Structure formats: structure tokens, C-alpha cells
Amino acid sequence: MVSEPRKIRIEIDKKSCKRCGICQGLCPQAVYSLAKDGSPEITNPERCTNCRLCDLRCPDFAITLEVLA
Amino acid sequence: MALSYKDYLEQSQLPHMWCPGCGDGIILRAYTEALAELNLAPKDVVTVTGIGCWGKADDYLSTQAFHGTHGRALAFATGIKTANPDLTVVTLMGDGDAVTIGGNHFIHAARRNVNLTAIVTNNYNYGMTGGQYSATTPLESKTTTSPNGVAEPGFDVCFLAEAAGANFVARTTVYHAVALKNLIKEGILHPGFSLVEVISPCPTYFGRFNVHPSPVNMMNWLKEKAIPVQKYRELPLEEQHEHFAVGKLVKKDRPDFYTTYRRINGGKKGAEEGDTNGR
Amino acid sequence: MNRPVGVQFMQGNEACVYAALDAGAKFYGGYPITPSSEIAELSAKFLPQVDGVYLQMEDEIGSIAAIIGASAAGQKSYTATSGPGFSLMQENLGMAVYAEVPLVLINVMRNGPSTGLATRPAQGDVMQARWGTHGDHPIIALSPGSVQECYDLTVRAFNLSEKYRIPVILLGDEVIGHMRESLTIPEADKLEIINRKLPTVPAQGYKPYQTDEDDIPAIPPYGTDYIVHISSSCHDESGYSHSAPQTADKLVQRLHRKIDKNKKDIIQVEWFGPEQADLTIIAYGAISRVAKQAVINAQDKGLSVNLLRLITLWPFADEEVKAALEKAKAILVPELNLGQIVHEVERLNTFGPPVHSLSRIDGEILIPAQIMEKIEEVLK
Numbered sequence: 001m002v003s004e005p006r007k008i009r010i011e012i013d014k015k016s017c018k019r020c021g022i023c024q025g026l027c028p029q030a031v032y033s034l035a036k037d038g039s040p041e042i043t044n045p046e047r048c049t050n051c052r053l054c055d056l057r058c059p060d061f062a063i064t065l066e067v068l069a
Numbered sequence: 070m071a072l073s074y075k076d077y078l079e080q081s082q083l084p085h086m087w088c089p090g091c092g093d094g095i096i097l098r099a100y101t102e103a104l105a106e107l108n109l110a111p112k113d114v115v116t117v118t119g120i121g122c123w124g125k126a127d128d129y130l131s132t133q134a135f136h137g138t139h140g141r142a143l144a145f146a147t148g149i150k151t152a153n154p155d156l157t158v159v160t161l162m163g164d165g166d167a168v169t170i171g172g173n174h175f176i177h178a179a180r181r182n183v184n185l186t187a188i189v190t191n192n193y194n195y196g197m198t199g200g201q202y203s204a205t206t207p208l209e210s211k212t213t214t215s216p217n218g219v220a221e222p223g224f225d226v227c228f229l230a231e232a233a234g235a236n237f238v239a240r241t242t243v244y245h246a247v248a249l250k251n252l253i254k255e256g257i258l259h260p261g262f263s264l265v266e267v268i269s270p271c272p273t274y275f276g277r278f279n280v281h282p283s284p285v286n287m288m289n290w291l292k293e294k295a296i297p298v299q300k301y302r303e304l305p306l307e308e309q310h311e312h313f314a315v316g317k318l319v320k321k322d323r324p325d326f327y328t329t330y331r332r333i334n335g336g337k338k339g340a341e342e343g344d345t346n347g348r
Numbered sequence: 349m350n351r352p353v354g355v356q357f358m359q360g361n362e363a364c365v366y367a368a369l370d371a372g373a374k375f376y377g378g379y380p381i382t383p384s385s386e387i388a389e390l391s392a393k394f395l396p397q398v399d400g401v402y403l404q405m406e407d408e409i410g411s412i413a414a415i416i417g418a419s420a421a422g423q424k425s426y427t428a429t430s431g432p433g434f435s436l437m438q439e440n441l442g443m444a445v446y447a448e449v450p451l452v453l454i455n456v457m458r459n460g461p462s463t464g465l466a467t468r469p470a471q472g473d474v475m476q477a478r479w480g481t482h483g484d485h486p487i488i489a490l491s492p493g494s495v496q497e498c499y500d501l502t503v504r505a506f507n508l509s510e511k512y513r514i515p516v517i518l519l520g521d522e523v524i525g526h527m528r529e530s531l532t533i534p535e536a537d538k539l540e541i542i543n544r545k546l547p548t549v550p551a552q553g554y555k556p557y558q559t560d561e562d563d564i565p566a567i568p569p570y571g572t573d574y575i576v577h578i579s580s581s582c583h584d585e586s587g588y589s590h591s592a593p594q595t596a597d598k599l600v601q602r603l604h605r606k607i608d609k610n611k612k613d614i615i616q617v618e619w620f621g622p623e624q625a626d627l628t629i630i631a632y633g634a635i636s637r638v639a640k641q642a643v644i645n646a647q648d649k650g651l652s653v654n655l656l657r658l659i660t661l662w663p664f665a666d667e668e669v670k671a672a673l674e675k676a677k678a679i680l681v682p683e684l685n686l687g688q689i690v691h692e693v694e695r696l697n698t699f700g701p702p703v704h705s706l707s708r709i710d711g712e713i714l715i716p717a718q719i720m721e722k723i724e725e726v727l728k
Contacts (some may be wrong), residue, residue, distance in 0.1 A: 015084070020090035021284060021285050026244075056095070056250070058094070059092065059095050060094055061083065079588070115570050117417075120580075125589070128588050128589050133570045135417065136578065136580055136581060138413075138439055141410070144417070148413065149420060152417065153571055155571060173406050334396035336397070336400070
């Protein structure tokens with residue numbers, strides 16, 4: 001039996017983000033990439049497994065993950 | 070309604086003042102997440118802070134708060150908790166607060182076994198004042214007051230707490246964000262003095278001078294340095310020196326100060342029950 | 349415990365403890381030090397009997413921190429110490445002033461500086477009580493001159509502390525602390541006990557440091573529905589850190605205003621001897637007793653001498669001292685230090701009478717004959 005991959009909505013609050021790069025640098029699934037200015041961009045959202053490590057490790061409370069039904 | 074970590078943050082005070090990649094925000098996230106999962110009302114929690122980067126944490130919290138003088142957080146917290154054992158008291162201290170200027174209060178709070186939780190952020194230096202060495206800075210590390218390397222060895226914070234008599238002693242890092250949250254929860258729930266030491270990056274100073282200025286590299290450095298306690302104990306001595314143990318190091322059930330005080334001295338309130346908070 | 353009532357015979361230090369308990373104190377945090385240790389010992393014995401806690405801390409820094417914490421958690425709290433411990437308490441004494449946490453600090457003064465003569469009296473901490481902590485701040489300090497006043501002023505210290513949300517120092521000395529004499533302890537229902545005021549506004553949107561015209565914040569203990577944010581850093585009305593220049597100015601100005609405008613309520617003095625005299629002695633604490641005897645002896649010799657006894661040392665009794673300076677031909681200030689209060693008297697002297705100092709710092713108390721000798725020299 002193969003389960004449907006869950007859809008995860010990732011939201012980055014750009015006002016809070018200080019561009020430390022931790023979300024991109026440590027994501028086990030390479031969901032993120034960095035823009036020229038160091039801002040994270042969500043380039044592979046379909047790969048997200050909702051491990052929540054980016055959320056928990058974001059020092060600036062800038063990431064919100066939401067599991068879509 | 071289930072509480073979210075955001076219910077413990079004072080949104081009007083954010084964004085915080087910490088540098089990009091500073092571990093303080095990750096620890097604050099874990100602390101508030103732990104409070105939410107324990108379903109503790111902000112009004113029943115007193116967060117006691119000292120001075121330093123991590124000492125600013127109370128300004129971002131919506132719990133009851135006491136922001137005291139440098140190094141004395143545990144002494145203030147001892148008074149708060151003993152005067153009202155129904156409160157959940159958590160002290161947030163840096164390595165300066167906890168084991169340098171406040172080292173005396175640290176060992177005595179552990180010895181007394183006051184029923185509170187100390188979350189000690191150890192970033193191996195004084196960040197707020199510009200990256201000088203503290204009592205946890207490793208021997209020969211470069212800081213702004215040890216440009217050629219520090220000539221003193223650093224304290225092992227957990228060993229200090231264990232030797233002094235703490236009931237619960239754990240160490241983790243901000244890399245291990247889930248373990249961090251769970252250890253804080255367990256520390257709060259465990260009666261008596263609980264220490265959660267969190268090794269945390271200061272990319273701006275300690276990292277830049279000794280490891281790497283990049284937050285990601287600092288996080289990976291923490292991952293390499295941290296060894297689960299069981300595995301750590303089996304390492305040869307020279308490898309132990311290159312790493313630190315993470316996980317639960319001490320867990321015991323020595324009665325806390327208030328319970329013991331009431332058992333010996335009597336007094337109406339809680340004469341039989343002692344401090345039942347956190348059980 | 350059996351509360352003593354009526355005429356009793358005891359030490360000044362003992363009287364302080366009975367008074368603290370009568371004022372409703374439930375928490376003592378301290379570190380034993382001569383000549384104050386009886387206060388710790390009796391507190392350890394009695395506090396558990398009234399549902400309170402005696403906590404012996406690792407040092408005096410921790411002691412005052414613990415009672416600040418306990419007071420913030422809602423218990424009336426006190427500590428006792430002497431010179432060396434008083435010095436260690438200074439930083440957090442300032443914190444209690446700044447964060448407006450009530451507490452009573454009993455300093456039984458001994459000879460110094462440093463370890464000095466631990467068992468010998470002095471009055472060398474008068475200026476440390478006023479200015480020992482850093483930064484501009486008000487303070488209240490009371491000086492008992494008898495065992496009766498050790499009781500009365502300890503109760504009053506708690507009342508003033510609760511009323512104005514400021515630490516109050518009971519500045520005693522080794523003589524008064526260890527002296528035994530009779531005192532009268534009033535019936536419990538005859539005592540006026542003041543408790544800190546509580547907020548009347550809703551918990552939602554409550555700001556702990558928002559004040560009415562009285563400039564005194566209404567702050568409940570931790571654990572109620574009100575969120576209380578107490579801070580040693582510059583804070584605005586919410587209690588959260590705020591470093592704007594106007595915030596810093598506004599806070600410290602208000603701290604002074606709440607005391608300055610209530611000086612009439614806070615300041616107590618006693619006049620002794622003839623209303624009009626050629627020489628007025630200004631004295632406090634143990635030395636005021638010696639001065640009283642000197643006034644009596646002077647009268648016997650036909651000399652015109654009276655005494656202004658300062659019961660409240662800080663804030664300073666400017667108006668009363670000015671009245672003394674205006675009326676007398678000379679002023680004499682005997683102290684067990686090299687001259688501390690005498691400078692406050694000189695500060696106010698736009699009236700012209702010479703102000704004389706009489707000092708003793710060898711660990712012995714001034715005796716009436718020494719004051720008499722000085723009176724005769726001045727009035728010659």
C-alpha cells in the first residue's frame with residue numbers, strides 16, 4: 001500500500017527572517033534554496049515530510065508549517 | 070483550547086534583538102513549545118532571567134516574569150518558588166549568569182534541590198558585552214579578552230550540577246531541537262532542581278573566533294560534538310575531551326527543599342504534602 | 349507561637365522579630381552575621397509556626413535576592429545583616445527600589461570598614477544606606493533609639509514599604525540590637541498594619557507600572573490572573589524593557605516623587621528638652637540616648653541645651669533640621685563615625701549657627717560626659 005504524499009503548506013514570515021540560512025542548510029529534504037540576498041525560498045515544497053525541524057530550528061519564529069487535508 | 074507556543078510569546082516585542090543564527094531564539098521556541106505541550110497557563114509560570122543575551126528572553130514572553138540582576142536569577146527564583154510553591158518557576162540563564170558570576174547560587178540551588186528548572190544556554194562566551202571569555206569557555210579558545218587563547222579551563226556545567234546534588238541533569242544542543250523541547254518538558258515535570266544545559270552557537274563571537282561564522286556550520290559543529298551519553302561513556306578519554314555527552318545524565322528523586330523544610334519544621338500549608346507542583 | 353503582649357523584657361534584635369511577625373512577615377532570607385544573628389535565629393524558630401519560611405542563603409547577595417523574589421510572590425519579606433553583608437546587598441537593594449518590590453532590611457551597624465570590629469557598635473553605614481547602591485534613587489531608613497522602637501519601627505518599616513513599594517532599611521546599631529530593656533507590645537488588634545494595594549482594573553491589558561496620581565503602582569503577587577513583569581532594566585509601564593531617554597527619566601522621576609511628596613508621612617523626629625535652647629544636639633540611634641542624658645546633665649548645670657532626635661534618617665528631615673538651625677546659637681552632631689549626618693546638617697545651614705561634630709570610631713560608645721565636655725566647650 002502506498003500512501004499519498006501529504007501536502008504541506010510552508011509559510012516564511014519575511015519580516016521576522018534574519019537570513020541565517022539554517023532552514024536551507026539543514027533541511028534533510030532540500031526543500032529550500034537561498035536567494036541572492038540570503039533569503040530562503042521554497043523551491044521543492046513537494047519533498048517536505050513535515051518533520052518540522054526547520055520550524056523548530058528557526059531562531060526567529062519565521063516558519064509556519066501547515067498540513068493540508 | 071490547546072495552547073500554541075505563540076500564546077507564550079509577547080508578539081508586540083518581536084522580532085527579537087538576537088543576531089542571525091543565534092541559538093537563543095531556538096531555545097525560546099523550545100521553551101514556549103514545552104509550556105504549550107504541558108498546557109501550563111502563562112499566569113502560572115514565572116520565567117526568571119538574568120543579564121546577557123539570553124537574559125533578554127523575558128522581554129519576548131507573555132508569562133509572569135522577573136528580570137533580575139546579573140547572576141542572581143536562581144536566588145530570586147528560590148525566593149519566588151519557596152514563597153509560593155504552586156507556581157512553576159523556570160530560570161533562563163547564560164553561562165555567565167549560571168556558572169560564572171552566579172556560580173555560588175547555582176551550586177547551592179542544586180544542593181538545596183529547590184523545585185525549579187534552570188535552562189542554561191551555554192554559548193561559551195559573553196555575547197552581550199562583545200565576546201569575552203566566561204567560566205565555560207574551553208581552554209585556549211580565542212575571545213576578545215583572550216586574544217591568544219584563554220589560559221583557564223571551562224566548567225562542565227552538568228557535572229557541577231550533578232556534584233552539587235541536582236535531581237535532574239540533561240544536556241543537549243539547539244541542533245537537537247526536538248530533544249531540547251522534550252528535555253525542557255521533562256525538567257519542568259521532574260520535582261526538585263532540574264538543569265537543562267543547552268549548547269548554543271554564538272556565530273558572531275565564539276563561532277567566528279574559534280569555529281566558523283556561519284550559523285549553518287555552527288549547527289553542524291554542534292551535531293559533530295554531541296554524542297549520546299551512553300555512547301560517550303564508552304569513548305576513549307581523548308575522544309571524550311573532543312566531544313560532550315547529550316541526553317539525560319542524572320535522574321533521581323531526592324525530596325525538594327520546600328517539602329523537606331515542611332516535613333522538618335511543620336507549618337500549616339503543605340505540612341504533609343510539601344510541594345506537589347510538577348508531579 | 350505565643351505572641352507576647354504587654355510589658356516585656358527583651359533585646360532589640362528580638363523585638364525586631366516579634367514586630368516583623370506582627371506586621372505579617374512570612375519570609376526571611378539571610379546570612380548570619382554579628383551583631384544581627386539573633387534576628388536570624390528567632391526568625392528560624394518562629395516563621396514555620398506562622399506558616400512562613402526561614403531560608404538561609406549562601407551569601408548576602410542571595411539573601412536580598414531571595415526576599416525580593418518572595419515579596420514579588422506575595423509574602424512580606426525581610427532580612428537582617430551588618431556592615432559587610434549590607435555592602436554585598438547594595439546592588440539588589442537598588443533593584444528593589446527600581447522594580448518597586450517591598451522589603452525590610454535590618455542593618456545592625458557595627459564598626460568598620462571591612463571586617464572591622466565585629467562585636468562593636470558604630471554608625472558608619474548612614475551614607476551607605478542613602479547612597480550605597482548605584483544610580484539616583486530614593487530610600488527610606490529608620491533609626492531606632494530603644495528596644496521599644498526596634499519593635500515600633502520594624503512594624504512601621506513594613507507599613508511604609510508596603511504603602512510606597514520601596515525597600516525600608518531599619519538602621520540600628522550593636523548597642524540597641526543587643527541591649528535588653530522593657531517595652532510594651534500592643535494587642536494585635538491595636539496595631540495598624542498596611543498591605544500593598546492591589547489593582548482594581550481588569551487583568552486584560554493590565555500594566556503593572558501604570559500609576560494614578562499617587563505615583564504608586566498596584567502590583568499583585570505572581571500567580572493571579574494579572575501578568576506581572578518585574579524588571580531590573582529600564583522599563584515602561586508594562587514592565588517590559590524600554591530604553592528611550594524619556595522612559596528612563598520618567599521612571600526615576602516618579603520613584604523620587606512618590607517619596608518626596610509623602611515626606612510628612614514618612615519623616616518622624618522627637619524634640620527633647622526645652623523648646624528654645626542655646627545649643628541643639630542632633631542625634632540618632634544609640635547616641636540619641638546618650639544625648640538625652642547629656643541634655644539632662646546640662647540643665648542641671650544651668651546650660652541651655654535641647655535635642656532633635658532623628659527617627660527617620662532618610663529621607664532627611666530638612667524642615668525640622670532647618671527649624672533647629674534657625675533657633676539655636678550652635679548645633680552639635682555626635683555620631684559613631686567621622687561625620688556623616690553632620691554634613692547633611694551643614695548642607696541646610698543658611699542660618700549661620702556653627703555646626704560642631706563629635707566623633708567616636710574606636711568601637712566604644714560616646715558617653716554623656718564626652719558630650720557634656722563638648723557642650724561646655726561650644727557654649728564657653
